[in-house]
Amino acid sequence: MENGLVVQIEDVSFRYENENVLEHVSLTVPKGAFLGLVGPNGSGKSTLLKCVLGLLKPNSGRIFLFGEPIESFREWHRIGFVSQKANSFNRSFPATVEEVAASGLAAKRGLFRPLTHEDRRAVEAALAAVGLSGLAKRNIAELSGGQQQRVFIARALASKPDLLILDEPTVGVDARHVHEFYELLGDLNRRGLTLILVTHDIGTITDRVTDIACLNKRLYFHGKAEEFEHLGNEAISQFYGHPLHVLSHEHERAE
């Protein structure tokens, strides 16, 4: 039953062999949110994403997608995913921008089945949404890293998802285009798309997202982006090295 929550993570723990990677993580993402999931490298962000995408099964805890327990969730077309490594083509990659943007739909439809008229319109609309209509016939390898990343967003949008998850999407995008890229995500969010953006780079996102979750095995903060900014720089930088509450004790001892 849909309940206005796109993702509900309830007390999820996960370990690889003998390493605990997620400990009692609980997190909800309401419809219309733009959540920044932040944490240093190795803090369990990708592992949590894989649990949400159904690729890893938590050792304990529960996950619901659109109100449905993940075990019985079938509407995977409602979730788009753009991975970190999406934008690294070599010059000889033989596909056009529109072919790459259509490839998600083609994969769903089955090999060698032509795209329908409706599919083509969805691809056109997705390329328009990311501002790449004019480059549809170009080879993807000729585009900049930032443009290639937008093609992958278009590929995900072509399936008309309700939730878009992006894993470190600005890696390989040059600094000049990062701003544009976040403008695009903000735009999509204002038009009703729920977004989860995973990054180790907290500095670039606090004023771009609506909500922030800080993960380092456990969840150290989850709230509105403004509340996070009120924590102050010191607390934020400390989170990157140590659990916040441990640091506050160390701080007392030092005084």
Ligand code: ADP
């Ligand atoms: P992040 O995405 O925040 O960088 P990860 O979820 O990739 O963090 O990794 C969290 C921890 O789990 C790290 O210590 C990493 O070494 C470990 N890890 C990740 N994948 C595996 C795996 N397949 N097998 C064993 N350990 C893993």
